[in-house]
Amino acid sequence: MLDRRQFLKLGGATAFATLFGGCDKVQSRLIPFVIPPENYTLGEALWYASVCGQCPAGCGVVVRVSEGRAKKVEGNPLHPVNRGKLCARGQAALQALYHPERLSRPMKLSGARGSGAYTPVSWEEALSLLMGPLKKGKAEAPGSLLMVSEPMRGHAGLVAGRFMKAFGSKHRVAWDPFGPDAMLSANAAVYGVRDLPEHDLANARYLLSFSGDFLETGISPVHYAREYGRMRGDRETIRGKVVHFGPRLSMTATAADLFLPCAPGTEGFVALGIAHVMVRDRLTAASSAAGRLADDLGAYSPEEVEKKTGVHAHDIAAVAEEFARNQPGLAVAGTGAATGPDGAFHCAAVALLNVLAGNVGTPGGVSFPDRAQAFAKYGAEAALLAPSPESGYGGMRAALEKMRGGAFRMAILSGATNPAFTLPPSLKFNEALSKVPFVVAFASFLDETTSLADLVLPVPTALEAWGDDLAPVGHAGAITLCQPVVEPLHDTRSMPDVLIAAAKELGGEPAKALPWSSFRECIEKAYGGPGGEMEKALQRGGFFGESSSSRSASRTGSVAFPKAAERPIDGDPKAFPLALHLYPSLTLYDGRGANLPWLQEMPDPISTAVWRNWVEVNPKTAAGLGLAEGDGVTVTSPSGKITAHVAFNPGIAPDVAAMPLGQGHTRYGKYANGRGENPITLLPAGEMYALQATRVALAKTKLSTTLARTGNPEGQWKVKNMM
Amino acid sequence: MARRPFNAAIPLACLALTLFLSAGAAFAETVPQPIAFCHKIHVTDYKLNCRFCHSSTNKSQYANLPSVEKCMMCHRSIATDKPEVKKVAQYWNGKKPIPWNKVIDVPNHVYFPHKKMVNAGIPCLTCHPGMDQAGTAVQKLEFGMGMCMECHRKKKVTIDCWKCHY
Amino acid sequence: MSAEAPRADDHHLAKTDETAMFERLSRSNLVTTWKWYLGVGVAGAVLLWGLIVFLYMAMVGMGVTGYNKPVFWGLYEASLVFWIGLSHSGTLISAILRLTHATWRAPVLRGAEAMTAFTLMVGGLIPIVHLGRNWRVYYALPYPSSRELWPNMRSPLMWDAMAITTYLIGSLTFLYVGMIPDLALLRDKSAGGRRKFYSALSLGFRGTHAQWRRYHVASTLFAILIIPIAVSVHSIVSWDFAMAKVPGWHSTIFAPYFVVGAIFSGIAGVVIVMAILRKAFRLESVLTPLHFDNLGKLLCTMTLLWGYFYFTEFLTVWYNRNPEEWEVFSSYAGPYLPLFLTMIVCNFVIPFPMLCLKRVRRSISLILVPAISIVIGMYAERLLIVIPSLARRNDPFIWANYFPTWVEFSVMAGAAAMFVLLYMLFAKFFPIMAISDIKERLFHTADRTIGGTTVESIAQVEGEEEAHA
């Protein structure tokens, strides 16, 4: 890796753009430098460390840069979260960087709001357009400023948080559709810590997964996939066993040794059934907790649980015994369990198993290290740098209510979480936003949300900007540093940079709160400036010292027994016979990856479909409905109706229809638009952001599109021919 | 230099063209350059080593062109009155790169590491004959694969296709 | 076309005078009808269209075809086998007939040999058509270059190229040598530019005793040589497939099976061409039901032989149930059922019973039914050999089916048009009937009375071999 000083010098090498840009036909010009960068050799690639910005997991990356162009992203081998590994989405970060539809200049609305008609303006004009309402708002009604962003971590969060506070508005919503709200409240109830746990898969001998998605789209898929690999094969004599319960044979489920399908929304009952057997047969390590829970668990005998969940009683008993005898073992709940109306119950019931098995704070178990201690010096403001990874759904609903009431004069939108796409349409985000007189969006792309703005300010991607990050799990307080690995492609400015500039112009409180000239200066001040430790850290990709103390769960002794609310999901089972199971797409995540061709063209591991979404049903269910693979269907819920193609999943419960999220864009560029319809439209606007909240009916229909799949419908059953 | 997709070619014309080219007719023309640089003066008269200007030839797969800064290292004081040197100074003062026209092209499907050749002690003039007597850059040899093969065989270097084509 | 047998007088050419006979046999060269122009025009237009589409494909990419992964070969390659198969009509038939002294062969010879040459030309172009980079086809030529790169002689495609080239040269020579006396005849009967043209081609043949002697030696020699070439060509074409690690292709029976199939389709092709020639150039007196009867008998034998080979191939796979091969054969009952049924019905179910009947064999319009059906059936067979094996490759996950697009159809229609065009031009400018052979035979032919009926003798008269000269 190149030392940073040399890299900074590269900053001025604009000649590169002419030299190596746009090689179309035979290159006929050779344009050398005016002044060559120090120690730079033409044709020799350089590696720079940064952070992968494609999902909130916060993996460290190194980027191979050749002739001033990023060529390849790889996992940073030194980074504790991913140790050199990277998932498909991370690999595709380059396509986000070099995307043809990236916003290259500030744009102001030139037609009706939402029409998508914009005219490019200069940054000066854009900033003056921004400052006008900002100044007026600050003077007249500081509380009328709303900021909707994705969760911002590190100093970007500090800048945004301080800006809002100094401005005088407390309306800051951080929206993340897959924020593990249910898990956080369950952890608070069971472990006494409202935080995400570290699951030590690598040292576990047994893993119970309840609709787990830790290998695909969970909190930190690369971290856990690596841990999973170690659990399977890194120990000489031990191979960890995985048992998966859930309504759908997901990618994580296929990795399990034993997949036991359960009825949708019953994962917690299975967990309680296992707990029942453990307590009944005195298989628990935590006997005091077991004693207290014995009464409550009485109602969850395997036989009772079988009635509810469809998992055979003897399976539950057998798994319970295996789990108890193969310690350390882990029980984890995934998005599928957590995002039902009863998510908190499911998560708590699952967490209970860890407590009963005595696996809290032990190797191969669950622990809660104090990851944010690196930011402890900020005191109360540390929460701005290391925010709790909540979805912010409550805040969003409250904000929407206020918007409709006309409480906001101005809204700042930022981030890739795209609320206009990821919120159920019944919440009427678009309509509410139309009540806000001035909307400014910081974005790399126009999407369903940013195209509702009056002013769109282009931001650099994670590979072009300065910053720092604190990953949610997978490390003990490691801070990742980001640097521009390439010269920014377009005339972009990061949101913290713009906020700092705006604060300066506003003067007074905001200017004092953000005392830097640029975000880069903010980062440099925070980490000791250029030279010294920060320079080394930039080369390594961050501060990865194992300095953090483990903060174990505080309250495992008085575990509250989780109570199922047993809220029924939307829809009459007669009219809507199938429970809808929505899950984050492996490739497109919450939909942000849908404009990246590599991800669109990567076959899904279950359906093997590309470029379009589908509805997964059991072949038997499909036969009953007269559906063949690839057929078009209408998917109708009480809240909406969409069409999709059928894909079979022989391991999905017969009363479930599953759909991946992420497709169905309408304003996200040509690679994303028109690739099926958004299944979010089927969801009701509930108290919680629940993905498993409705029932649907399928009916055959004719579609003009076809579903491209790599697996031959007949041949995919013939593994015997191959192995 | 970044590799690019092959050009679309009309099949039959291509056949004719290949025959035409293998007849060895169409090259060695002088390419016009923004500055009438003279290799002869630098190399033959002043005995400058090629690598003094083309400094990455032993370190990289590419032989780089000197930066304007490199030219000015000497031409701040030497021959400043010459009209062509004045042009260099103009570029330097304007902090603009000199837009040289390309003379030698290695096709997209060839990996040709200069450093391997230079470090193996192959004189530059083996492949670039007459450069020491030339004005602006000339290419007097046609870079056909046969030329590579001849030398590789003679020197008993690998002739594995995948050494250069992948 | 009349189903009735021509009257006995008509086909006794010996009874007509020589000029009349010449005019009758050379009608194609002497009279140019508007139908001929129309035919050439239509064939030329289709060929032009095929060429345009081919150029389009070459410039845009093979993606415009229906090819995919794993079906990298399809209609083009099946057509290649089909056309090369058709080529076994002429040379082989005429050589065998020549060697076995089947005297009835004379009127069939030239037409069949010409068919060989032109189907080979068409078939030989298809390997170039199907290349991804047609403009680099010269890489496959063994020419010395400074790069010192040579073609790979281990590749069946190279064997194929050599075999087809050899066969083409051989059959062209065979055709030409056989034509020399007739060209001389045409030279003698024509004037002006045509005369110059024919005299150059006839190589000074004047019909001396020595010339006839050499002519006979040469044609017998060629007849002997061309047979192993013909057998080897289709064996090698079959090895393009049989040498591959593709279930359904990799079969020891392929070489003889392909040769039999080739002769089978070749004879059927000859029947069709003969019927057309007979009608178009009013050769009823030369091409008699007798010829069709004989060809029909050959065809009938080949039907049985083909059926036997197919049965044997199927039987071993069916009995063995090697899963990979069985997947291929199972697909005959799946997406390739129409093709399979076409093949079985057209190659066996229709032709065999029909060809067993003398009435059918002797009726020119009726014998066309099995002949045409066999050509269709053999095309289906070629497609069935090439496509399902690829569509059901070893890895079932990537199975995919194939259907040609308009591009393949257009280019192959162009290929067919090229054959028609070449044939029509040949018939116009060259003796399509082996006049001297026919004449030679006529001297040997006499009506013989056996019992109460008079029949034409086709036996050779001993000791008269060179009397004609």
Added chain:
Amino acid sequence: MKHTWAMAIDLDRCTGCGACVVACNAENNIPVIGEAEAGKNRLMHWIRVNRYWEGEYPEAQAVYLPIPCMQCERAPCELVCPVYATYHNEDGLNAMVYNRCIGTRYCANNCPYSVRVFNWYDYKWEKPLDEQLSPDLTVRSRGVMEKCTFCIQRIRRAKETAAEEGREIRDGEVVPACVQTCPPGAMLFGDLADPHSEITRKLKDPRRFRLMEHLGTEPRVVYLKRQKGAGR
């Protein structure tokens, strides 16, 4: 020194996540073909992850099988190329020389693993996505075959570096993009000629098997069987 490059894929670790596919896309200038072409079974990926189904509900299971080029020791593809565009190189890899290829597609037919892909068109990279194209390897034109090369450009670089430093290539110094990124660490790459390399050790595992062993192709990609847990 002669190398015997080989790859091990541990099916017990593979989760089917497809990171290898996209990593390969990025490393090897693999074109994106779009939905219509994908529907015609023409994906250009050099490594694919087969997903087979087994069993019926509730016992249904998926089996993942990542398939790169097997780099067969006795490669069927090499024999049939009429112009030596694909051949066995000095390291025992199946080299594919694009500029020699004339596009008979015979090699693809003869590959029992169907890992070869064909450039049906001149695929285009919309600007500025072409900035990402790696300068280390050719961008293929229409009409030529291509396939996984075990990231030959990385092997070349490592050899060059090792030669410049006057040493042998170290174990683990070369990894293809797929192996490098594989999140669960299911893939391993190394030199079988080195008796101490990790892959030599790993391939002593009794779980090893190769695909379609009966065809006698002797693949250089070795799989390790999925282990079954106690199960029911």
